[in-house]
Amino acid sequence: MRLPLSFFIGLRYHRAKNSNGFISFISASSTLGIVLGVAVLIIGLSVMNGFERELRDRFLAIVSHGELEAVNPPLIDHQQLLSGASEHSKVLGAAPYVSFSALVQKGKQMKALSLKGIDPSLEKNVTNLHQYVGDDAWQALASKQPQIVLGSGIAKLLNVAEGEQVTLLLPKANQQNRLSSPQRVRVKVVGLMRAGGQLDNQLAFINLGYAQELMQWQDGVSGISLRVAEPLQADEVVRSVAKTFPQLVYIKSWIRQHGYLYQDIQLVRTIMYAIMLLIVAVASFNIVSTLILAVSEKRGDIAILKTMGASDQTLLKSFIVYGSYNGVLGCAWGALLGVLGSFGLPKLVGLIEALIGHSLLSADIYFIDFLPVKLIWTDVIAVVAAALLLSMLATIWPAWQATRVKPAQELG
Known part of the structure; x- marks a missing residue:
């Protein structure tokens, strides 16, 4: 041509x-x-x-899209809130949790962390945490035993391996707002979370029922976590779910906490x-x-x-x-x-x-x-x-x- x-x-x-x-x-x-x-x-x-x-x-596979947390824990009748959230057209899943700050200790080494009690069967509806924990550790979390899954960054700092024992220093039950000596609990490390980032240095997980025993809450929880269809609309969806529940709750979403x-x-x-x-x-x-x-x-x-x-x-x-x-x-x-x-x-x-x-x-x-x-x-x-x-x-x-x-x- x-x-x-x-x-x-x-x-x-x-x-x-x-x-x-x-x-x-x-x-x-x-x-x-x-x-x-x-x-x-x-x-x-x-x-x-x-x-x-x-x-x-x-990041959003481990951090829930949104949370409804009790202003005055524990959250009463969280099953009502769970069912109400599950009926929302833009909510893909909901799961209860117990959350509190703690110190983990091995020898002279100590590390502050955010400890979360979860129900493994329901948590799969909200996050993909199980992909970064491993099947054996995930199954171990299903039993109400003194067992913990640590972030790999925390384990590296404390020089802890799977199967070893660590000590948790927790606020005493029903005395979160008072100065008192912490309760000390020995737990077994059954697994490590390897997400490859900041969360490995911050998070640890225990069984929901065991966390309720530690806090003496019986069937109470700190709140429920949600997974929504459109993560960028998480704030709006979580707010609409909260309006259907009579108890006062804090409205949290990943956009407010990590949207930056x-x-x-x-x-x-x-x-x-x-x-x-x-x-x-x-x-x-x-x-x-x-x-x-x-x-x-x-x-x-x-x-x-x-x-x-x-x-x-x-x-x-x-x-x-x-x-x-x-x-x-x-x-x-x-x-x-x-x-x-x-x-x-x-x-x-x-x-x-x-x-x-x-x-x-x-x-x-x-x-x-x-x-x-x-x-x-x-x-x-x-x-x-x-x-x-x-x-x-x-x-x-x-x-x-x-x-x-x-x-x-x-x-x-």
Whole structure:
């Protein structure tokens, strides 16, 4: 298939050696700028997508979407609240829990943690905690015994292994608001939770019935946890469920407690997109400079083409093709490097961590302790399309200047 004349002229000009080396330098720098901008933006968006995926699939698999907690515990007649929540159209599951703060001790080492009593059979309706605990430990939690599942970060700090005994220091039953010596309870570590992040350093779990015995609550609980169909609507759904229950309860949702994680991810994504597109825009201005110099250098050629019958439209398209070549080339290489970089970044980060002997993402600070990456092809297409559009728009004005060349003045 024969190319249109404008394509032939534009590509021919690009392949021809420029007498002015400065034009070649600006042309190469514009291409390199577009390559870097597109590649870094694709890699950055892939990392943000990875954090969003881990927040949804890992963090929210352990933290319930919402909770209704008694203002004055225990929660009376929680079965009524459970049944009311289960009937809500946007609630996928509900489970009771007993929650209190505690200290865990082994030898001279102590660690504060959030201890939660759960019913394993009902907890599966609310979270996917069992996936990070293991089947044996999950089955052990079903029995009302002095057994505990510790976060792996807590176990590492205390140097505790599965099967060993630890001491829990708990507030005495019915004396949560008074100063008194804590009750000491020996429990067996039956499993470790390995979620790979901040929660491993904060959470521990015991059987619901055993927790009720410790608090002397009989059938009472601290509250119920909920799983909703749309996590971003958790606050609204939890509030609507609370309105159906006569007892005063605190309304909690992951958005109120941990929503900053999602907001930070979206903010970083937006800022990154804006900054990288600005980098591409700056590179596109180099295309403008390249074309202005090229038009100035080839005014004689343009005049000859006009005398041979080339129309202004043909010349306009020719120089748009000439200028867009750098944009197309930069977008192609940028997309390739961005995709390869997205797949190879976790291995590169792992290699750097091995060399320096230190984790770049600390589980004490971040909700995960590894760098997640999720490449979404629609992001790649959007980035490449935006970069191509900017680079092509940058060619219009210089190309239009080529149509204003007057043959009589140039060849006279």
